[in-house]
Amino acid sequence: MAKDFTQNTVIKAKPKDKPYELRDGRVRGLILRVQPTGKKAWICELRNYKGKKRRTTIKVNGTTDANVITLTQARHLANAMIAHPEKYFLDAPLKSADNTKVFGDFFKGAYKEYAEANMRSHNKVLPSIKRNFSHLFDRDMDKIAETDIVRWQKNKTVAFTTLQRDFTNLKACLNRAVDTYHLINSHQLERYNIKRPRNDPAGAEQKDPRYLLEGEEERLREALSARDCRMQAERRSANQWRKERGYQPKPELSGYADHITPLVLLAVNTGLRRGDLFDLEWRHVNFQLRHIRKVINKISHTMFGKAPKTIPLSDEAYAVLDKWRQQTEGEGRVFPSNKSGGRLDNIDKAWHKLLEGAEIEDFRFHDLRHTFASKLVMGGVDLNTVRELMCHSDIKMTLVYAHLSPGHMEKAISQVFNQKS
Numbered sequence: 273m274a275k276d277f278t279q280n281t282v283i284k285a286k287p288k289d290k291p292y293e294l295r296d297g298r299v300r301g302l303i304l305r306v307q308p309t310g311k312k313a314w315i316c317e318l319r320n321y322k323g324k325k326r327r328t329t330i331k332v333n334g335t336t337d338a339n340v341i342t343l344t345q346a347r348h349l350a351n352a353m354i355a356h357p358e359k360y361f362l363d364a365p366l367k368s369a370d371n372t373k374v375f376g377d378f379f380k381g382a383y384k385e386y387a388e389a390n391m392r393s394h395n396k397v398l399p400s401i402k403r404n405f406s407h408l409f410d411r412d413m414d415k416i417a418e419t420d421i422v423r424w425q426k427n428k429t430v431a432f433t434t435l436q437r438d439f440t441n442l443k444a445c446l447n448r449a450v451d452t453y454h455l456i457n458s459h460q461l462e463r464y465n466i467k468r469p470r471n472d473p474a475g476a477e478q479k480d481p482r483y484l485l486e487g488e489e490e491r492l493r494e495a496l497s498a499r500d501c502r503m504q505a506e507r508r509s510a511n512q513w514r515k516e517r518g519y520q521p522k523p524e525l526s527g528y529a530d531h532i533t534p535l536v537l538l539a540v541n542t543g544l545r546r547g548d549l550f551d552l553e554w555r556h557v558n559f560q561l562r563h564i565r566k567v568i569n570k571i572s573h574t575m576f577g578k579a580p581k582t583i584p585l586s587d588e589a590y591a592v593l594d595k596w597r598q599q600t601e602g603e604g605r606v607f608p609s610n611k612s613g614g615r616l617d618n619i620d621k622a623w624h625k626l627l628e629g630a631e632i633e634d635f636r637f638h639d640l641r642h643t644f645a646s647k648l649v650m651g652g653v654d655l656n657t658v659r660e661l662m663c664h665s666d667i668k669m670t671l672v673y674a675h676l677s678p679g680h681m682e683k684a685i686s687q688v689f690n691q692k693s
Contacts, residue, residue: 277304279343285312302350303327304338312338314346318357328353328360359452373455375416376409382453383445392572397441404438413449414456418464425466432468439466481642481672488632489540489643495630496533503529527599531607532622534596536640541589543644543662545570546637550616552606554597562590568663581663642673649676 275281276297285294287310296302303315314330330349332341353360372378379401387394404424408416421439428435446459484492504525511521528534535549544552547569556566564583572578585593596606609616623637641662648658655677659670 277302277343282312282338282343296347299347299350299354301354302346314338314341314350316350316353318353318360326357326360371455373412373414373449374409375411375413376406378413378449378453378455379409379445383448386448386452397444400438400441401445405442412456413446414459416446417460421461421464421466435466480675481646482635482639483643483646484540484632484635484639488630488635491630492536492626492632495626496536498629499626500525500529500533527595530610531596531616532619532626534592535607535619536626537592538589539637539640540643541586541592542583543641544583545641546619549607550605553604554602554606557593557606559590559594571663571665583661583663645670645673646676649673652677 275294277294281294282304285304285306287306287308289308291305291307293306293315294304296304301317301319303317305313305315307313313336316328316330318326318328329336330341330346330353332345332349335341338346384398387398391397407424408420411420425435443461446456446461449455450458507522507525507529511524514521538544539546539549542564544564545568548566551569552564552566556564558565562585564585565580567578567580593606600606605615607616608614619637627633627635645658645662648661649655653661655670655674656667658673659667662670664670
C-alpha cells in the first residue's frame with residue numbers, strides 16, 4: 273500500500289533477498305526501488321493517453337542514487353515527468369533517414385510516428401499541417417520564416433480562429449523538432465503570432481449561440497416523427513414486395529425507425545456533444561439513479577475532465593433511452609453504426625434531410641447543445657449550474673449565454689439598492 277514518503281523512508285529501507293519497491297502516496301507514480309546490494313533508485317512510472325506504461329529512472333547530475341537525490345528533488349522531477357509523459361514514450365532514436373532538418377522529411381517520418389503514439393487528435397492535426405503547409409515541405413525547418421506565414425495567411429479565407437489553430441499545429445511540430453529530437457537549435461516562428469486583419473476586428477466573427485426557437489423545435493420534432501413513420505411505411509411496402517416474390521422479409525420497424533430520433537432528442541435533453549453521444553455506452557447510463565456518467569471527450573485531457581461527469585436525465589431523456597434500450601440489445605454502444613456495428617461517425621446526410629423537412633436553416637447538430645443551455649438560462653437556472661451541466665471547465669465558456677437570463681442584472685440591482693416600500 274502506498275504511503276507518504278519521508279526522508280526517513282529512504283534511510284530505513286533495508287535491502288532484502290530480492291529487489292522490492294515502495295510507492296509514494298503523495299506523488300502517484302513515484303517509486304523507490306531497493307536492490308539486494310543496498311543500491312536504491314527513484315523510479316517514475318508514466319502512462320500515456322492510450323494507457324501504455326513506461327518506467328524511467330530519475331537522474332540528477334549524472335547519479336541515480338536515491339541516497340543522494342532527495343525526496344523533494346525526486347517528487348519535483350516526477351511531477352514534471354508526469355505532466356509531459358509524451359517525451360518519454362519515444363520508442364527509439366531517430367533513424368538516419370529521419371535525422372534531417374527538412375520539414376517534409378521530419379513531418380512524414382519522426383513527427384508522424386510521435387503524433388500517432390502520443391496525441392489524441394493526431395488524425396486532425398496531421399492532415400491540417402499537410403493541407404496548409406505542404407508548400408514548405410522542401411524547406412529546412414530553421415529557414416521557415418515569418419514572411420512565409422504572412423503569405424500563407426493572405427491566401428486563406430477561413431475564420432481567424434481557424435487560422436490560429438492551424439498555425440499552432442505548425443509551431444507545435446517545429447517545437448518538437450527543437451525540444452525532443454534536437455534536429456534544430458531553434459526556429460524563426462517561436463515568438464511569432466499571426467495577426468488579425470484590420471478589416472476583421474476582434475469580435476466581428478463572434479455571434480450569439482444559435483439555438484432552436486419555439487416554432488423551430490416544434491417543426492424539428494414533427495419532422496423526426498414523420499421520418500420514423502415514413503421509414504416504417506417504406507419497410508412494410510418493401511416487405512410486401514419481398515413476400516410476393518418469395519424473398520425473406522426484413523424485420524418490421526417499430527418504435528424508433530433508427531438511431532436518429534433518439535440521438536437528436538437526447539442531445540436536446542442533455543447538451544452532450546455529438547462525439548460524446550457517438551461514444552456513449554449503456555454502461556454509462558444508470559436508469560436507477562436516472563443519470564449518464566462518463567468522461568467527456570473534449571476535456572478528458574485536462575485535470576478538470578479526467579473524472580467522469582454526471583449528467584442528470586430529464587423525464588423525456590429517460591423515456592427515450594428506455595424505449596431505445598427495448599429496441600436494441602442494451603449492451604455496448606448506445607448508438608452503434610448500422611453498417612459496421614462499431615462507432616457511429618457520420619449522420620450528416622440524415623441530419624441535413626431532417627433540417628430540410630423541418631424548414632430550419634443555418635443550424636448545426638452542435639447547436640442542439642446551445643439549445644439545451646439556452647433553455648436552462650431562460651428558465652432561470654444560474655450560470656454556474658449551467659456550467660456544471662454543460663461540463664464547461666471555465667465559466668467564461670458559459671457566459672456566452674448570459675444575455676438570455678431574464679432580467680438577471682435588473683434583479684440584482686433591485687435586490688441590493690432599491691428601497692422597500
